[in-house]
Amino acid sequence: MDKYEQRAVLGGSFLMLVFFVAVVIATTGFGVTVPTCIVDVKPFKHGQLLKLADKHYELHAVAKMWSFDPPEVTIPPGSRLDIFLTSPDVAHGFNIEKTNINLMAIPGQVTYASVTFDQNEWGNFRLFCHEYCGMNHHAMQGWIKVWPAAALGATNQLAPVAAQQPTPAPAPASAEKPADTTTQQPNGGAQQ
Numbered sequence: 001m002d003k004y005e006q007r008a009v010l011g012g013s014f015l016m017l018v019f020f021v022a023v024v025i026a027t028t029g030f031g032v033t034v035p036t037c038i039v040d041v042k043p044f045k046h047g048q049l050l051k052l053a054d055k056h057y058e059l060h061a062v063a064k065m066w067s068f069d070p071p072e073v074t075i076p077p078g079s080r081l082d083i084f085l086t087s088p089d090v091a092h093g094f095n096i097e098k099t100n101i102n103l104m105a106i107p108g109q110v111t112y113a114s115v116t117f118d119q120n121e122w123g124n125f126r127l128f129c130h131e132y133c134g135m136n137h138h139a140m141q142g143w144i145k146v147w148p149a150a151a152l153g154a155t156n157q158l159a160p161v162a163a164q165q166p167t168p169a170p171a172p173a174s175a176e177k178p179a180d181t182t183t184q185q186p187n188g189g190a191q192q
């Protein structure tokens with residue numbers, strides 16, 4: 001074997017080993033989960049947010065032309081969110097900014113991923129479609145609103161944020177600023 005060819009093979013093998021170790025470390029050390037296709041869950045037609053336990057929620061999300069159902073959910077900081085996603089029409093994307101969540105919504109199938117939000121970071125995380133799905137694809141977005149319990153109201157986590165009239169404490173220094181200031185803020189724009 002030519003010596004350059006030999007080096008290329010050795011270099012390629014070494015890189016594959018590095019990548020494999022990186023995947024193992026990401027999975028075991030950092031809790032990064034790989035999106036999976038769930039075969040024992042039937043596709044559902046309506047989105048909902050279920051509270052499984054304190055700071056543990058399950059989101060059934062439907063991506064359709066050209067919106068998400070539910071369009072927004074509100075959960076407290078430090079929450080784990082298990083996401084089950086499907087589509088009734090065409091393939092869509094499901095990407096939550098500033099997280100590892102990057103899913104495909106596939107008609108007739110359910111995909112799954114899980115994300116745990118940082119205890120000390122809160123704000124609005126934009127959810128958007130990243131798979132071209134038609135005329136209004138560019139406008140297809142939603143919100144994952146991560147707000148302290150005091151801002152959530154007593155009952156329905158899915159209540160429109162505008163109707164909750166929460167009065168959260170001032171954001172900690174590390175708080176995420178809402179990504180889109182043109183949308184209505186949960187505290188009516190009173191945030192300092």
Ligand SMILES: [Cu+2]
Pocket residue numbers: 092093129130131132133134137138140
């Ligand atoms: Cu789209």
